[in-house]
Amino acid sequence: MGTFGWLVVIGYFVVMVGIGVWAKSRIRDARDFFVAGGRMPWWLAGISHHMSGYSAAVFVGYAAVAYQFGFTLYVWWALTITFAMFVGAALFAPRWSRLRQRRGIISPLEYLSTRYGVPTQQLLAWSGTALKVFDVGAKWAATAILLQVFADVPLFWGILLTGGVTLVYSTVGGLWADALTDFGQFVIQLLAGVTLFVAVLAKLGGVPAIWGIWDRLPESHAAPFNGDYTVGFVLAYVLISTLSYNGGTWNLAQRFIAAPTGAAARRAALTSAVLYLIWPLVLFFPMWAAPLLLPNLSDPSQSYALLTTQLLPQGLVGLVLAGMFAHTMAMTSSDANAISAVVLRDILPTVWKGARSMGGRLELTIGRISVCAFIALSMVIALASDSFGGVLGLIVLWFGALVGPIAIPMLLGMLPAFRRCGPTAAIVSWAVGLVVFALVKYPLADTIIGMGAHLGQTFTVAAPVVCSLVVFVVIGLVRPWRDEGSDALIDALASDAERADGPSGQVTARA
Numbered sequence: 001m002g003t004f005g006w007l008v009v010i011g012y013f014v015v016m017v018g019i020g021v022w023a024k025s026r027i028r029d030a031r032d033f034f035v036a037g038g039r040m041p042w043w044l045a046g047i048s049h050h051m052s053g054y055s056a057a058v059f060v061g062y063a064a065v066a067y068q069f070g071f072t073l074y075v076w077w078a079l080t081i082t083f084a085m086f087v088g089a090a091l092f093a094p095r096w097s098r099l100r101q102r103r104g105i106i107s108p109l110e111y112l113s114t115r116y117g118v119p120t121q122q123l124l125a126w127s128g129t130a131l132k133v134f135d136v137g138a139k140w141a142a143t144a145i146l147l148q149v150f151a152d153v154p155l156f157w158g159i160l161l162t163g164g165v166t167l168v169y170s171t172v173g174g175l176w177a178d179a180l181t182d183f184g185q186f187v188i189q190l191l192a193g194v195t196l197f198v199a200v201l202a203k204l205g206g207v208p209a210i211w212g213i214w215d216r217l218p219e220s221h222a223a224p225f226n227g228d229y230t231v232g233f234v235l236a237y238v239l240i241s242t243l244s245y246n247g248g249t250w251n252l253a254q255r256f257i258a259a260p261t262g263a264a265a266r267r268a269a270l271t272s273a274v275l276y277l278i279w280p281l282v283l284f285f286p287m288w289a290a291p292l293l294l295p296n297l298s299d300p301s302q303s304y305a306l307l308t309t310q311l312l313p314q315g316l317v318g319l320v321l322a323g324m325f326a327h328t329m330a331m332t333s334s335d336a337n338a339i340s341a342v343v344l345r346d347i348l349p350t351v352w353k354g355a356r357s358m359g360g361r362l363e364l365t366i367g368r369i370s371v372c373a374f375i376a377l378s379m380v381i382a383l384a385s386d387s388f389g390g391v392l393g394l395i396v397l398w399f400g401a402l403v404g405p406i407a408i409p410m411l412l413g414m415l416p417a418f419r420r421c422g423p424t425a426a427i428v429s430w431a432v433g434l435v436v437f438a439l440v441k442y443p444l445a446d447t448i449i450g451m452g453a454h455l456g457q458t459f460t461v462a463a464p465v466v467c468s469l470v471v472f473v474v475i476g477l478v479r480p481w482r483d484e485g486s487d488a489l490i491d492a493l494a495s496d497a498e499r500a501d502g503p504s505g506q507v508t509a510r511a
Contacts, residue, residue, distance in 0.1 A: 002314030005321070006151070012188065012322040013165045016181050016329070020169025023177035030363040033174035034106040034341040038097075040179060040258040046271025048182040049255040050279075051189075051330040053081070053245060053272070055139050058283070059304045059324050060146070065229075066287030067300035070221025071214075072229040073287070078280040080234060080241040085273030088246035093269035094262030095414045095493040096253055101261070102492045107341040108253040108410065115413045115486050116423040118350065123427060124406050125346040128250070132339050133374065136332050137381030143328040144382070149305055150321050156383060162325060163332075163379040170333040171372045175258055178337055182330045185323075192316075192323030193283045199311040200286045203293060213289050221288070228458075236462035240404060243465065245272075248407020250342065251334035262496040332375070340370035404465030405433030408472050418473070419490050422481025425472045433468030440464065 027033050040048075066073045099105045103114070109128075112121040144158030153161075169177045201209050214222040225231055246269075247253030259265035290303035293310075297303055308320045344367050348355040358366070409426035412418040440448060440463050448459055 002317075004315035005318030008315055008318030009151075009322050009325075012325065013161070015184060016165055017168050019180045019184060020171075020173035020177040023169075023173030023180055026176050027174050027364065029361070030344065030367045031106055032176070033364055033367050034337060034344075035100060035254065036175045036179065036258040038100050038258060038260055040175070040255070040260070042259055042264040042267040043271060044179050044183060045255045045259050045265070045268035047186050047275070048179040048330075048334070049245075049252055049268060049272040050275040051182040051186050052178075052251055052255070052334040053249075053276075053331070055142070055328040055331045060142065060301045062284075063287045063290070063302075063304040064300040066284055067290050067297065067303045069226045069229060070217060070223070070288055072224060072226040074280055074284055075224045076229045076234045076237050078276050078284075080237045081245055082273050082277045083238055084241035084245045085269050085276065087242050089266045089269035089273065091415065092246040092411055093256040093259075093265040094496070096247060096256035097259045097262045097265035098493045098496070099414075100257045103489070105257065105345070107345040108247060108250045108257065108338065109342050109346045111489065112410065112413065113346075114489050116409065116426050120409070120423045120426045121346060122350060123430065124410070125342050127430075128406050129339055129342055129347065132250075132335060133378050134381055136335050136375075136378040139328050139332055140379055140382035143325060146305070146321070146324055149302070150309070150317065159379055159382045162329060163375060163382065166329050166333045166336075167372060167375040167379075170336050170375060171368050174367075174371075175254060175334075175337050178330070178333045179255075179258075181333070185325075185330050188319065189323035190279075192320040193279075195316055196286050196308060196312065196320060197282050200289050200293070200307065203311060204289060209289070210285070213292060216292055217288070218291075221291075230458060232458040233461060236458055236465075239469075240461070240465055243407035243411060244403050247411055248403050250338035251331070254334065254338045254341070332378070336371050336374045336378075339374055340367055343370045343374075405430040405468045408433075408465075408468050412472065414490065414493055416490055416494070418476060419487060420480035420482070421472055421476030422479075422483065422486070424479060424481070425475035428475060429468045429472035432471045433464045436467045437464040 026036075028037075031037055062073060062077065096108075099111050103111055105111050109121055109125050112124065140159050140163050141155070143162050144153075144155045147153045147158040147162070148155055169181060173180075201207060204213065220226050225234065245252055247256070255268060256265040259268050286307050287304055290297075290300075290307060294303055294306055297306075308317055312320065344355075344363065348366070355366075408429055409421070412421065413426070440460050
């Protein structure tokens with residue numbers, strides 16, 4: 001790293017904490033803390049959504065995919081998310097903002113008590129919250145591993161450093177701090193990504209290398225579908241990305257909830273879509289070129305880190321490392337905010353009756369305590385990751401399986417076409433998704449392997465979420481559910497023709 005590299009990294013952390021302290025001045029109550037008071041500009045919400053959508057795994061796991069399989073990484077990851085966000089801009093993003101305007105929500109699950117009833121809401125809230133703690137703990141551990149590779153920092157101190165900084169600015173500044181630091185992190189990773197992109201181009205002979213590398217790489221590396229990443233796999237990821245990036249991953253829903261109007265939320269979704277369409281072409285290029293510069297790597301997941309340390313001077317290595325931190329800290333801080341909103345508004349009122357009558361200041365204080373506790377607990381899990389062994393991996397895996405089954409009733413529950421899908425459809429589809437995942441991953445694993453690598457991979461990814469979706473729709477058709485409160489909620493989300501006036505969520509006609 002060198003002295004200058006360390007100064008860059010330390011300066012990055014200082015700026016993140018400073019933004020959190022500055023954002024504190026904009027926080028008056030829990031509404032400001034969790035959804036920025038519904039005043040977040042569309043461009044900031046869009047950039048924050050993009051930054052909160054992926055972590056340091058891009059520079060490790062995805063680097064390995066790019067090294068081994070080439071351009072298909074852009075097709076199955078970036079293009080599926082781009083498509084998902086265009087769909088979300090039309091269907092989901094505006095409805096999230098309208099839920100805050102018309103119903104006063106600050107948690108993505110808050111409206112489910114009206115839509116499906118409290119038991120369904122609690123099932124989704126408890127299961128998602130418990131497992132997310134382990135998911136975030138794994139991300140702290142992964143980021144600390146990067147710091148260890150780059151700078152030989154022990155895992156213990158790496159987790160305390162990255163987690164501790166995030167804890168400070170998230171607890172103090174809430175969603176405003178998350179979004180503003182996301183913007184700062186976007187600028188840093190833009191500089192870092194472009195720097196390495198230019199360095200790789202210079203090493204390969206200049207701008208013509210952008211199209212010239214494909215003639216020098218194996219022919220399959222230029223194919224849109226390669227290896228396990230088949231057409232079926234990509235179609236499965238289109239469905240999963242649509243569910244996840246439009247609110248099934250709760251922290252991403254928060255960005256749309258914080259937008260002032262449905263139209264602003266739509267523009268935020270389109271901004272994120274454009275970023276996913278364009279930016280990965282720059283970010284992934286060094287990964288695609290890595291086989292030419294680092295041939296025959298025994299561990300392809302190290303390709304991005306090795307390119308950084310070999311092609312850039314020490315100070316710029318610190319910049320790239322800060323860019324890697326940026327993604328994970330953006331995702332984990334927004335996770336903490338969203339999960340804490342669920343705890344405060346969905347879980348706490350069912351276990352403590354006094355929570356329903358909390359004043360603004362008390363609600364804000366408990367919200368901050370919840371964020372602090374969530375991040376601290378996830379750091380403890382990261383520090384004890386060796387003790388968890390296979391159990392930690394198992395829990396993280398099951399969280400991935402829950403994204404689809406939880407997201408289906410959450411997202412489709414806002415759409416008029418699914419108004420007859422009630423609590424039975426939501427609970428049974430959730431349970432079926434989990435059961436199918438367990439069957440696919442364990443008792444049927446050998447059978448699926450026998451299908452062949454390509455088909456087996458697609459089936460493993462698609463089966464749980466597709467079965468969950470089919471069950472949700474079929475139960476709605478076979479046992480249509482009718483509830484006046486639920487119907488009124490769905491109808492209220494149809495357009496921006498009305499607006500909420502004030503924090504109470506009362507609806508008034510737009511002049």
